[in-house]
Amino acid sequence: MMTLKYNELTGFINAEQPAPVSEVAVIIVGFRNSGDIAACLHALSRATSGPAFDVFICENGGSDAFHRLISDLLDEEGPCRRREPVGIAMDLAAGRFTQVERLGFRTGAPNVWVGCAGDNLGYAGGINAWLFPLGRIDGWRGIWILNPDTEPTELALAALFERAESGRKAMVGCTILDSDESEHIRFRGGLHWQKxxxxxxxxxxxxxxxxxxxVAPVEQAMDSPSGASMYVTRWCIEAIGPMDESYFLFYEDLDWGIRAKHLGLGYARDSIVIHKRGTTTGSARNAAAIPKLSVYLQHRNGIRFVRRHFPWTLPLRVAMSLFHAVRFLKRQAPRNSWAVIQGVSAGLRGETGRPSWHRENLASVAGAPSEFRPR
Structure with missing residues (x-):
């Protein structure tokens, strides 16, 4: 007799069929940056070894952006081709996507599932939109979260997977460079929190x-992999739960890493990922050009983060933010100086989620949250 599992987000999944997801689920959250995503998938398609994987993309930018992304992925020079919609039965009315398309690489076996979010879910929300239904499916051992503006090298996933499996690591970070011509490190493993x-x-x-x-001192210093590229094992997710959506954007990767640290964080030094900084987070050399929402959320969520994990440092965090407000003034960016003050105030009030005052274009701040925090 054929048995069925029911998932409130994905509908019925045939429990007797082979697992519809490979060993690793690669999750990418995009916002109207289809060119970046296409380049990322081209890089993934060149993987020469390592575990089998499938790709799950959440498009946070609405229906038009979703159709543009599908078109660019299926373009003559795009990385994908269309596949029949089988393997996962989607009950979209009960989920967080209004549309889902099943594509695949032009060469190789990986599936590429593209979901159109009903609203901008934020960074963690976009990840969880796929993570929740994946939780009811057997077969996969971990997820690899990638910024859409990253390009992993051929052995990047293999090295992450090996470190997680052989070292029994809950989360694993990689070596991140700012460009493929760079000789200098942007992240070695990830982030360290200076209390x-x-x-x-x-x-x-x-x-x-x-x-x-x-490698050992790097892993000891790590408090989280960088959100631009973080490998997270299934057993870790089952132990600590999903990424916290209350941040909406910025600090949710560090929060997740801190929650997982007691389970073991690892560094795969041979996993190299190129990150084209700023194309998804709105990073800018000109202080006045940095999006107000980025500045606001960085400082609001910085308050939230320290309250949760290091409450005795709250006065230090407020002082740090005020210092940056003054820096913005000195750099002739009064709007962002005010955004710092507003963000601190909102954090102290306990505001969470997407700010109620902002319903505008979020394209400039749609990527991974670890790129543009004040340092």
């Missing part, structure tokens, strides 16, 4: 790629 300064720092920032080092 006395109430801020996070990028481990290995500025070090040469070829410098010798010991």
């Amino acid at each position: 006395i300064a109430a801020r996070d720092v990028a481990i290995g920032l500025g070090e040469r790629l070829d410098v010798s080092y010991d």
Whole structure:
């Protein structure tokens, strides 16, 4: 007799069929940046070894952006081709997507599932929109969260998977570079939280790629992988729960890592990911050009983060934010100086989620949250 499992988000899944998801689920959250996503998938398609994987994309930018993304992925020079919609039965009315398309790489086996979010779910919400239904499906051992503006090298996933499996690590970070021509590190493993300064720092920032080092101190210093590329095991997710959507954007990766640290964080030094900084987070060299929402959420969520994990450092965090407000004024960015003050005030009031005052275009701040925190 054929048995069925019911998932309130995805409908019925045939429990006797082979697992419809490979060993790793690659999750990408996009917002009207189809070119970045296409480049990321091209890079993923060049993987030469490692576990089998499928790709799950959440498009947060609405129906038009969803159809543009599908078109760009299926373009003559795109990475994908269309496949029949089988394997996962989607009950979209009960889920968080209004549309789902099943594509696949032009070469190789991976499926590429593309979901159109009914609203901008934020970074964690976009991840959870796929993570919740995946939780009811057997077969996969971990997820790999990638910024849409990243391009992993051929062995990146294999190295992450090996470190997680052989080292029994809950989460694993990689080596992140700002460009494929860079000889200097942006992240070695991930982030470290400096309690006395109430801020996070990028481990290995500025070090040469070829410098010798010991992996053990890096893993000991890690408080979280960078949200631009973080591998998370299934058993870790089952132990600590999903990413916290109350942040909406910024700090949810660090919050997740802190929650998982007691289970073991790892660094796969041979996993190299190129990150084209700023195309998804709105990073800008000009202080006045940084989107107000980015600044607001960085400082609001910084307050929320320290209240949850290091409450005794709250005065330090407030002081750090005020320091940045003054810096914005000195850099002739009064609007963002005010955004810092507003964000701190909202954090102290306990505001969470997407700010009620903002219903405008979020394209400039749709990516991973670890790129533009004050340091």
